[in-house]
Structures are given as structure tokens and as C-alpha cells.
Amino acid sequence: MKQIELPQEPVSANTDTAVAIDVKHLSKCYQLYNQPHDRLKQFLWGGRRQYFREFWALKDVNFEVAKGEVLGIIGRNGAGKSTLLQLLCGTLTPSSGHVEVGGRITALLELGAGFNPEFTGRENVYLSASILGLSKQEIDERFEEIVEFSGIREFLDQPVKTYSSGMYVRLAFSVATSVDPDILIVDEALSVGDGEFARKSFDRIRSMKEAGKTILFCSHSLYQVEAFCDRALWLDHGQLMHFDEPQKVVQRYSKFLLGDAKTSALISANPQAVSATQGHARLSHVAVSLDGATGRELKGRPGENDLSIRVQFESDPQLPAPTVGVTINYGSLMTVASVLSHSENVPIKRSEFGKGEVIIDFPALPLRKGEFHVTVYLCSEDTVLVYDSAQTVATLHIEDPLPEPGLVKLAHCWHTRAID
Numbered sequence: 008m009k010q011i012e013l014p015q016e017p018v019s020a021n022t023d024t025a026v027a028i029d030v031k032h033l034s035k036c037y038q039l040y041n042q043p044h045d046r047l048k049q050f051l052w053g054g055r056r057q058y059f060r061e062f063w064a065l066k067d068v069n070f071e072v073a074k075g076e077v078l079g080i081i082g083r084n085g086a087g088k089s090t091l092l093q094l095l096c097g098t099l100t101p102s103s104g105h106v107e108v109g110g111r112i113t114a115l116l117e118l119g120a121g122f123n124p125e126f127t128g129r130e131n132v133y134l135s136a137s138i139l140g141l142s143k144q145e146i147d148e149r150f151e152e153i154v155e156f157s158g159i160r161e162f163l164d165q166p167v168k169t170y171s172s173g174m175y176v177r178l179a180f181s182v183a184t185s186v187d188p189d190i191l192i193v194d195e196a197l198s199v200g201d202g203e204f205a206r207k208s209f210d211r212i213r214s215m216k217e218a219g220k221t222i223l224f225c226s227h228s229l230y231q232v233e234a235f236c237d238r239a240l241w242l243d244h245g246q247l248m249h250f251d252e253p254q255k256v257v258q259r260y261s262k263f264l265l266g267d268a269k270t271s272a273l274i275s276a277n278p279q280a281v282s283a284t285q286g287h288a289r290l291s292h293v294a295v296s297l298d299g300a301t302g303r304e305l306k307g308r309p310g311e312n313d314l315s316i317r318v319q320f321e322s323d324p325q326l327p328a329p330t331v332g333v334t335i336n337y338g339s340l341m342t343v344a345s346v347l348s349h350s351e352n353v354p355i356k357r358s359e360f361g362k363g364e365v366i367i368d369f370p371a372l373p374l375r376k377g378e379f380h381v382t383v384y385l386c387s388e389d390t391v392l393v394y395d396s397a398q399t400v401a402t403l404h405i406e407d408p409l410p411e412p413g414l415v416k417l418a419h420c421w422h423t424r425a426i427d
């Protein structure tokens with residue numbers, strides 16, 4: 008876990024009680040040298056000539072986060088998200104502009120980065136928590152809870168260099184979140200660790216949200232941002248593109264991505280690229296059929312076939328029943344249609360062992376010409392975590408002898424009469 012001590016400047020305490028983070032004209036410029044010796048030349052003769060190029064990773068960004076608000080930060084790879092988070096934490100200094108924070112920040116940026124590999128887990132808990140600002144007595148009081156949450160009690164007296172990356176992350180997360188920060192910064196931390204711990208760590212973040220903490224949440228999963236955040240901020244090329252309710256920001260961002268389909272960064276920015284198994288439930292069987300014929304490549308005609316998707320899953324019976332979702336995509340980017348059991352309040356039934364089956368029927372499938380890909384998701388009950396997904400589990404080849412353009416054949420009726 009990267010341990011953060013807030014410097015006095017430029018990150019300063021905010022006296023306005025309603026504002027947790029106030030960012031004004033924040034910019035970060037890096038000096039890029041084509042060759043290593045240009046750096047030396049700059050040092051020696053920099054007064055006469057410039058041997059570097061300027062690169063603005065963040066340019067004139069302004070926003071405020073209210074106390075108790077959850078802010079999602081989205082943007083393509085290299086957009087400046089990590090730079091922004093590091094400026095907020097004070098681990099980077101701005102080239103210009105100002106950040107004011109009201110309260111103690113804990114950042115889950117580089118999980119485990121602050122641990123000493125030679126020390127045991129126990130020693131690292133004390134080291135890490137004291138750097139995060141806890142006294143020896145406070146650590147003693149919270150120690151049992153930290154160890155219990157991490158689930159690695161039996162390895163506590165082993166040096167952390169012998170830990171698996173999952174064990175490392177568990178302990179680091181437990182320490183960082185035990186500090187009881189006012190502001191929590193999470194950078195894709197939810198995608199680390201094994202399924203059960205991902206769920207547990209997300210539950211802890213969720214309870215911090217419920218306790219009124221301010222949370223900044225950087226994620227490539229637009230689903231998570233929409234489901235979890237109060238507002239969202241979209242960065243591109245270091246500039247603030249939009250700052251509003253998550254649904255509005257995600258909508259604009261998705262539209263922007265569609266218009267920029269040649270950009271390779273798209274793939275990782277797409278919600279469908281979310282890691283397949285983040286949680287404690289999995290798809291055990293998925294079958295797609297058209298008029299009863301099951302397969303991965305299915306042929307049909309507009310409005311003539313019944314699509315049926317059979318999904319079987321296994322889940323931890325201790326957890327709430329999962330949500331099942333299906334998307335039908337045209338190409339890799341455009342979602343033509345989607346359904347989600349959660350949005351339609353469909354109770355998902357399952358056995359006492361957590362096993363269940365869901366069948367979703369789409370009668371007289373109204374798709375027109377083209378290839379359509381079916382993807383199935385298994386998510387947490389509130390859709391925030393994607394437990395598992397079956398990407399492009401089937402491709403529907405819809406052939407239409409008629410020349411009319413369009414992706415869907417809408418239900419419609421004609422009315423005609425002669426008039427004077």
C-alpha cells in the first residue's frame with residue numbers, strides 16, 4: 008500500500024466544512040528528453056537553450072468534491088487519472104494550480120508498495136499503520152481486526168517476501184482501510200485479489216460510503232462508476248471533459264469512444280473488458296439457441312426467430328443472489344440491446360448451495376442485417392461487481408434479403424387512407 012503523508016503545500020487543509028476536495032487550475036507538466044544526455048545538457052546550458060519537450064499530463068483542471076460524495080474518475084489509458092490522484096494525495100507536486108483537502112486521505116494506489124519485504128506481516132502492519140498516522144496504541148487496538156479481515160493470520164510471522172501477491176494485497180488493504188480516513192482514494196484496487204477478497208474489500212468500501220466518507224474511485228468499469236458513484240469526472244489528454252451525474256458522463260464518454268473506434272485504448276476502456284472473475288460467483292454453463300438450435304454461430308432472419316439464452320451459475324449461498332445480464336452487441340463497441348435482472352426486479356432463484364438457472368427468451372428477435380454478439384454477465388446483487396462474464400458466447404448472423412438499412416426491426420403498424 009502506498010502510504011501517504013500529506014505535505015503542507017501544495018495540498019492544504021480546507022476550512023470549508025462542506026467541501027472535501029477543492030481543485031483549482033491544476034496542471035502537471037513533465038519534461039521529456041529525447042536522449043538521457045539531454046538532461047545533463049539542460050542542466051549545464053539550459054539557460055541558453057531548451058533540450059526537452061513539455062508534456063502536459065494534466066491541464067487546468069477545476070472541480071470540487073463535497074464531503075460524503077463518491078466521485079468516479081473515468082478516461083482512456085494515459086488520460087491523466089493516476090496523475091490527478093497522485094496530485095490529490097500529495098505524492099506528486101503540481102506544475103501550477105492548487106489542491107485543498109479537508110481531512111485525512113488514504114490512498115489505495117499501489118497495493119503493498121509501502122511494505123518492507125524483509126519484515127514479517129505483523130511488523131509490516133505496525134510499520135505501515137504508523138506511517139499512515141496511527142499511534143502504537145491505536146494499532147494495538149485495531150490489530151486483531153486488521154488480521155481478521157486480511158484472512159492470513161497463520162502467515163503473520165512469515166516475512167512478506169514469502170507471500171503470494173494475493174496475500175500481500177489482502178494485508179495491505181486491511182491496514183490501509185483500518186485507518187478510518189475521511190477521504191479514500193481507490194485506483195482500480197477492486198480488480199486485485201482473489202474473488203472472495205474482492206467482494207469483501209468492496210463491501211468494506213461500500214460501508215465507508217454508507218458511513219459518509221468521501222471516496223474517489225478511478226475505474227475502467229463504467230458499470231461500477233454508474234452503480235456506485237454520485238458524480239463522475241471524465242478526463243482526456245489531461246483535460247476535464249465533463250463533470251456531472253455518472254449516467255450523463257458515462258453516456259458522453261461512451262459516445263466519444265464510439266466516435267473514436269480506431270483507438271486501441273478503447274478495448275481496455277470498454278466495460279466489457281472488465282476482468283472475468285472478480286467475485287465469488289461464476290457462470291457454470293451458458294447456451295444460446297435460435298428456434299431451439301443451440302450453437303456458437305447461429306443463422307436467422309429479421310423478426311422470424313426466437314432467441315433463448317440459458318445461464319447456469321454457482322454462487323456463495325452466504326451472499327445475496329447475483330444479478331444476470333445479457334448484452335447484444337454489433338461489432339465490438341455498439342450495444343444494440345441489453346437486459347439486467349436487477350433493473351427488472353427479477354428475483355434470481357437458486358438452491359441452498361447457491362446454484363441456479365436463468366433462461367431469458369427474446370421472442371421474434373427483431374434484429375436486422377449483420378453479425379450480433381451475445382455476452383452474458385454475472386454481477387453482484389447491486390451490479391457493482393462483475394463476478395464473471397462469457398464474452399461473445401454466440402454470434403448471430405442475421406440475413407435480410409430486403410434492402411432497408413438499420414440494425415433493428417421495430418414493432419410498428421401502418422395506417423393509410425385516401426384523403427380529399
Ligand SMILES: Nc1ncnc2c1ncn2[C@@H]1O[C@H](COP(=O)(O)OP(=O)(O)OP(=O)(O)O)[C@@H](O)[C@H]1O
Pocket residue numbers: 037038039062064082083084085086087088089090091
Ligand atoms: N513521470 C512521467 N514522465 C513523463 N510522462 C509521464 C510520467 N508519468 C505519467 N506520464 C504520462 O502522463 C500521461 C498521463 O498518465 P496517467 O498515468 O496519469 O494516465 P492514466 O489515465 O492513469 O492511465 P491508465 O488508465 O493507463 O493508468 C501519460 O501519457 C503518461 O505517459
